[in-house]
Amino acid sequence: MGEKTQSHPGAAGRAAAADRPSSVRNVVLVGHSGSGKTTLAEALALATGAVNRAGRVEDGATVSDYDEIEHRQQRSVQLSLLPVEWGGIKINLIDTPGYADFVGELRAGLRAADAALFVVSGSDGVDGATRMLWEECAAVGMPRAIVFTHLEAARSDFDEMTRICAQTFGGDDPDAVLPLYLPLYGPQGPDGHAPVEGLVGLLSQRVFDYSSGERKEIPPDEEQLPRIAAARDRLIEGIIAESEDETLMDRYLAGEEIDYKTLVEDLERAVARGTFHPVLAAAPATEGNREGIGTIELLELITGGFPTPAEREAPAVTTPDGRPRPPVTCDPDGPLVAEVVKTASDPYVGRVSLVRVFSGTLRPDETVHVSGHGLTDRGHEDHDVEERIGALSSPFGKQQRTMNRCIAGDIASVGKLMRAETGDTLSSKDDPLLMEPWTMPDPLLPLAIQAHSKADEDKLSQGLARLVAEDPTMRLEQNQDTRQLVLWCLGEAHRDVALERLRSRYGVRVDVVPHKVSLRETFGGQAFGRGRHVKQSGGHGQYAICEIEVEPLPPGSGIEFVDKVVGGAVPRQFIPSVEKGVRAQAGRGVAAGYPLVDVRVTLTDGKSHSVDSSDAAFQTAGALALREAAAEAKIHLLEPVAEVLVLVPDQYVGPVMSDLSGRRGRVVGTEQSGHGRTLVRAEVPEIELGRYALDLRSVSHGTxxxxxxxxxxxxxxxxxxxKIREQAENGS
Structure with a gap:
């Protein structure tokens, strides 16, 4: 691990295909936006020799050439893979967006990884969203480590940040979150802040000095020893507490010096099990520091302490029709089970799928079975088809390095999968399997759109289909009530990226229109109407008269039609025609253009003509009668009310309940839901929930x-x- 005192193994560069699962580490970088994840990934690529000091590979492309939208918005909006090699180990660095709108990309990164590296800004600290994500990783037993960035910032305080992380992430066991290194500070500058010039290894009691621009290993100064000793003792106690050797603590407390090798081995095992979480520090390379501080130490932690894919349990599998199957293991010779964790479109090569192989070996040009993911409610169809694998490659920025195979535990880009979407399972065509899906966040911000022109209308359907195929956190809805096309997103940034991709990637321009909710109309009391449709224009005319009574019914009753005609005033064959006309008019609405519900319409009387009466005439008369009744009655507009469940930390319950009340909401109850969290139940009109996804994030500070x-x-x-009736009358 990073405490090894021998010289590091040297840069190995980019990695293509791995030859065995034990030579792979899949690590996801997690942290809030601006914490420095991408900068850290680039620093690790530089340390391994995958890029030069300008951050470029051999063809001049940069590591961060991922997406034009990212460059314009100056933030990551999608998952990206950066495979590097260190000491014969392939490290798949999975860089994820830190902004809450792109949590779907983050969840995909967690699925593809076997360990998580939480990147925490030394100047900004730990936000609530990062804390929740830590708990999510803990729930599945994912190994985690913490790396501090931005230590050069004036507000940065390593000791204070370590204390906060131990308190926040350690829970009942703060000694499970401890630093492996202490920063070595240089002389104070004019602002009173001292720059970090190296690291002090606590187990080895050696100093890794970067002040000359290169990493040098030297013994500590005398004045550094007391600080090292206190932190080292606590670290050793934390490691021993997680040791499988139950005698180790007694021996240590009795004064026995535990040898370095035993401590490192116990540390590595505890990290791989997810019971101990080391803290490190890192800073990117600069002109004065040609090697990024902490990058070598971090690479040694990843290769020595993080688990191999074979040490992590794969997600459960079933047959496509749901029958259970034995768990799969990370065996290159086992049955093929792989999963699409990301789908993207490249303007030159078409659709590209990023695939994590959990079992078996994936090879180019073989035919695989694609099993669907059950997200039909979001516009993603279930799949149960066979497809031919295209070329395999290892992505690096916008570069692709050809792979002749991808074994269990590794990750590869796959070309030409035209049906497979994010979340789909790839397996043998002779033994189709389906992996248990990962949890996707629900998109709750509606975006109503329409094609900008006829040319855009022709391309809109295909563009939207490709958009939602790439991003399963989006939901496409064709609302039959409002006749609107609605794209449900996770937030404003998510919405903006969707619109930009439609325009720049798929050549589709759309206009955003106000989102409508599905209102209804009903009668406020009893009313009567007479429909008279009499026309004579030569030849057969049109003659139909009907009289109706309308009365309100309890909610949920729909439209009830009753025939009380006596004496044949309306011939029997035309009574269904009246009902058809009434129901058609009810569907169109009688006041503001919204469907009429919860009324009983009783046909009481009418007149007919032996020659001029017809089905069409009585349909028209029925509609006219309902409209006349509505003109004389009080019509209520009904709005949909949603049951809303809000989960927030206890300290935000008051602001959340106040905000819900301001939305005409009724809080119907609260209950404790886990440590320090409350579930608030409320009923809120849907018209008040249009921006709630954004406002809740603000009220609860992202938690x-x-x-x-x-x-x-x-x-x-x-x-x-x-107000709505007035808008309907004005045609707006």
């Missing part, structure tokens, strides 16, 4: 989560319904 489900329709307040 709140909510879900919504339709409850019922309720009468809308008169002032709001009047």
């Amino acid at each position: 709140g989560r909510f879900s919504r489900s339709y409850a019922r329709h309720e009468p809308m307040p008169p002032q709001l319904s009047g």
